[in-house]
Amino acid sequence: MSSEDAAAATRTPLYDLHVALGGRMVPFAGYALPVHYPLGILAEHLQARSKAVLFDVSHMGQVRIDGDAGAALETLVVADVTGLPAGKLKYTLLTNEAGGIIDDLMLTPSGTHVSLVVNASRKAVDIAHLQRHLPGHEVRLLDDLALLALQGPAAAAVLARFAPAVSLMMFMSSEILRIGDVRCTISRSGYTGEDGFEISCPAQEAPELARMLLAEPEVAPAGLGARDTLRLEAGLCLWGNDIDETTTPVEAALGWTIGKRRRQQGGFPGDETVLRQLFAGAERRRVGIRLEGRAPARAGTPIQNADGKPIGTVTSGGYAPSLAAPVAMGYVSIASAAPGTPVSLLVRGKNLAGEVVPLPFVPHRYVKHG
Amino acid sequence: MPVIRFTQEHEWIRVEDGLGTVGITDYAQQQLGDVVFVELPAVGMAVAKGDPAAVVESVKAASEVYAPVSGEVIAVNEGLADGPELVNAEPLDGGWFMKIRLSDESELAEMMDEEAYQAMLRSLG
Incomplete structure (x- = not known):
């Protein structure tokens, strides 16, 4: 990346580690991130399908909505939020009045708050939207956290060496667990089509945690290039490419994200258009x-x-x-x-x-x- | 003795008896990353210096390869159809793209020799 781009791009907590590992740094959604490491995109991709890789996804927006926000959130997203047990993840969509997709995100309720993980490029838009429409709730960007994604068929065996409880976790569930002395929010989820985990931890702890995971023989670092080819093979959408404010959930083949009760009751922005398309097709x-x-x-x-x-x-x-x-x-x-x-x-x-x-x-x- | 010259766009050409073999440099293949497809020109096509003559697709993106000299394409590397990774493995050898019969050998005089090309790479940091 040019020195100008580098100066303009925000560094994640793992920036120095990426450089030390020989990552080829590029600007992405305002962040300096590795597109690949010396192994190259093909080898990193195949490693994720055969063993495990570690991605730095700290650029993504980790957002916390305080209080019992489930019912209020249902006015903005298509998921059945109030019916989602604490600690379970849901992939969902923020829609606009036309039924277009403002962003796609992961949502996890806990007893005291709701956690979201949103696209880096949509952080500002999403947070402004949430704050405007959820006046009774504090909506905060948790920018003192890092996010690591350990992905691949060996991910569970690797992570269980540090946090044995992860082997009992279901896919699309989340737990607070310690890795060494570090308190992490670990969810069994990802963007590759493989089994895997996303690990949220304090920014200052992230480099040591990443080094620890990378020291395991099954794990190699992987960059944005492999992240893109993996998600494409898995048929997963990239906001800005495959979905945006002009595509509806039904057009995007994401009708399955609309919960049963939400199909009957609507109550999300653009519901009239989206429910009509669900019934009659787009x-x-x-x-x-x-x-x-x-x-x-x-x-x-x-x-x-x-x-x-x-x-x-x-x-x-x-x-x-x-x-x-x-x-x-x-x-x-x-x-x-x-x-x-x-x-x-x-x-x-x-x-x-x-x-x-x-x-x-x-x-x-x-x-x-x- | 063959003459080897380089372009600003990181193509190389090795010329012997008026016939030039063209490829991309090791620096270029490193920048591109894993090559997955190469689109080559038709044999017999006339090219002018600087014309887009081939396309190299890496996992990430498509890039043009320009004719470093004017002339006629008289052969292309058929091996790249099933082995595009040759461009990464042997950029200066088995990963060649095309052979061009030069129409004006004086064009070579404007191009960089290996020493000048290496100096340009150093200036790119």
């Missing part, structure tokens, strides 16, 4: 596309149907290391959204043949029971 839908050949199709690539008619646009695309093949996600007209539909992607004046396929591209391997 005009377009986010789908997965497998391409013939090896050429990747990137975000922005036009998608055509078999007759050469434009039907949509790629929102995320690239090389899938686990499949050794290019894959893409994008929005297509509902008539072309069924798996098996042939499509073509226009890359540099050439039509690349492809086919709509179910998501995820690589099956999730979440551990349902501890």
Whole structure:
């Protein structure tokens, strides 16, 4: 990264460790983060699928809403928050009046507050939105915390050496546990399609904790590049690419995030549009596309149907290391959204043949029971 | 003796008897990271110095490769179709992109020799 970018970018608590590990630092959402380490994106990706990797995700917004905010939050998100037991995570969406997605986030209620983890690029927008609409609750950005993500099939065995209780945790649950002397909030969750944990700890403790985990033989550091290819293979959305304020949950194939009671009662912004689309369908839908050949199709690539008619646009695309093949996600007209539909992607004046396929591209391997 | 020259865009060309073999430098492949696809020009295509002649796709992004000289593409590295990783493993050798029959050898005079190219890399820090 240039010295100008470096000066403008905020450093996470692990910045010095990234540099010491040979991380190639780039600006991302205002933060200086490694896009990869000397191993490279492909090897880091494959390590996450075969063993375990550690990501620094301290750039993400850790937000705390004080008090019993469940019912109030239901006026802003699509999840059944009041029905969610303390210590359970829910992936949910903040919607706008048109049913568009302001952000996607993880939500965890506890007895005394609700914790959110939001996208780095949306922190300011989200917090302003929450503060405006939840006047009775204090909404705080916890910027004295770091966040580490240990991901991969070996993650549980590795972390259990330091915090044995993690092996009993269910996926999408959260516990406060000690690693050594450090009090951490550990959730069994992630953005890779693999089993894994996200560990929130005080910023000053993060470098030592990261070094400890990286010293385990199964663990390698991984950067933003592998984080992106892993989530793409897992069919997970990136806000700003695959979802934004103009895409609804139904169009984004995220209708499953709308709880049963919320489908019946609505009560979230844009509910009229979203519930109508849930019932009657939307005009377009986010789908997965497998391409013939090896050429990747990137975000922005036009998608055509078999007759050469434009039907949509790629929102995320690239090389899938686990499949050794290019894959893409994008929005297509509902008539072309069924798996098996042939499509073509226009890359540099050439039509690349492809086919709509179910998501995820690589099956999730979440551990349902501890 | 072949002559090796370099461009500001990190291509290399090795010229012998008016025939130039073109690739990207070790620095370029390191900057790109893992190469997963290379789009090569059609054999027989006429290129002018500085024209986009190939595309190299890393995991992260697509980058143009420019013709370092004017001439005709007389061969491309078919091995890259199934082995794009050769660009990372052997950038100056097995990872070559194309061979160009030079139409104007005087263009080489404007390009950097190895010493000048290494000096440019040092200036990039």
